[in-house]
Ligand SMILES: Nc1ncnc2c1ncn2[C@@H]1O[C@H](COP(=O)(O)OP(=O)(O)OP(=O)(O)O)[C@@H](O)[C@H]1O
């Protein structure tokens with residue numbers, strides 16, 4: 323194991339035994355500096371994460387259940403501050419600005435999020451759900467633009483054909499997978515700079531998953547994507563860089579190719595080969 | 600094995616029958632009250648009942664002599680109830696909802712705990728005490744009984760109900776809903792107004808209807824504040840009548856005894872309708 327670490331010396335920085343972190347990227351959209359998150363005093367759910375997320379690329383976050391993937395993702399768009407028992411420390415830079423010091427609303431508009439569980443607005447129609455980012459922010463679009471945006475967003479998530487005649491029906495009547503696609507449409511309609519996705523395809527069938535993956539590959543030209551996934555082949559298929567987390571720590575962060583073919587850390591290898599997780 | 604299943608099915612059936620029996624036992628009082636009211640009060644329920652003011656003792660006596668139904672109606676009471684309940688709602692609903700939102704959003708704040716405690720206490724205060732307080736505060740300071748004082752008393756009774764039902768409904772909403780709204784960069788206010796309140800609409804509306812139906816039948820606080828009036832008035836600074844108040848007045852006049860029943864029937868039907876609508880809305884707009 324140890325001697326293979328040298329392969330990627332240019333890209334990586336060896337911090338301690340068996341840990342290869344962080345990947346150095348030239349054009350970072352998102353930078354984590356000593357980020358810690360704790361749900362209870364004296365106990366960190368995320369321990370000192372340092373990493374830079376590359377612009378215009380897809381970054382996958384992997385790791386066993388409960389290792390802190392969602393926690394890390396939710397720190398970026400400041401979801402944690404809705405609960406006053408959660409403490410976030412460190413710096414998270416979005417385009418070189420510390421999100422923890424920016425206006426929360428501005429951060430969240432630039433960092434769209436797709437949650438682990440679908441959460442369409444139950445009082446809004448499918449049409450209004452897609453445009454919720456605009457209506458909630460008080461942005462009025464001309465009718466034609468609204469319709470075009472809804473159609474485009476729904477086509478992107480392969481939902482258009484299923485719902486084009488039901489646009490005025492409530493979003494909560496859709497199936498779980500359809501709801502999740504609606505939520506992705508809602509997030510991308512607002513055209514954020516970074517899209518944070520927490521296992522967006524775990525409720526989808528293979529066909530829809532496939533479409534979403536293709537969508538992500540097209541979307542990454544417009545915005546950077548961070549995606550949490552339990553599906554390793556998905557990470558291998560679509561991501562450019564991969565993070566592996568374990569017990570709240572970022573154990574390994576590297577080019578996806580490298581990580582899958584040649585993991586630096588024992589734990590990563592065990593996880594990737596399915597020996598635990 | 601088969602006998603075992605048979606036995607369980609039998610047990611199920613027995614249990615079902617028992618529940619049906621208990622249910623009909625529970626519904627019996629309501630049904631018998633309704634039956635009694637209809638039997639004694641249906642005669643008076645004509646158009647005049649809804650359009651004319653309460654009859655005088657003399658008219659009632661003459662009608663009784665010839666065996667006719669008592670002339671006149673309870674329009675002064677209906678209009679009075681309508682005005683006072685509307686006024687009370689106009690004050691209690693917005694304030695109650697706003698405080699309810701605060702309680703749901705800041706459940707542990709000291710202010711929330713105080714408000715919650717006071718609201719619960721207010722729900723237990725006898726309505727006549729609320730009437731006395733309104734008398735002391737409003738009637739005394741305006742030097743006159745008035746519909747305004749009545750509406751004030753009713754709003755004091757409505758607000759705690761609305762506060763608590765708003766709080767409970769909002770607490771039932773999944774936190775993911777608020778997160779989803781905020782994650783789109785929305786301001787806190789627009790999340791509350793455009794997402795949380797509409798999603799909680801069913802519960803809020805139910806709470807409002809139930810609080811209205813609760814105060815519509817209140818007599819004591821009205822008696823001490825609005826006093827009653829034999830005319831149809833819309834001047835809220837003057838005394839005004841109300842349906843439950845009329846029942847009390849009819850009760851005090853032996854010649855108008857028949858009116859008690861029709862008046863009670865009307866009030867019961869009104870409150871029953873409000874409750875049924877509330878149940879229906881709660882069912883239709885269940886939080887998913
Ligand atoms: N609201 C919370 N309060 C307290 N502890 C929490 C809370 N949410 C998460 N945790 C804890 O923080 C740790 C990380 O949780 P997190 O949800 O980030 O894991 P995850 O990697 O997203 O897991 P999964 O793959 O199952 O979604 C877990 O140990 C969990 O118990």
Ligand SMILES: [Mg+2]
Nearest residue numbers: 391392438520
């Ligand atoms: Mg998670």
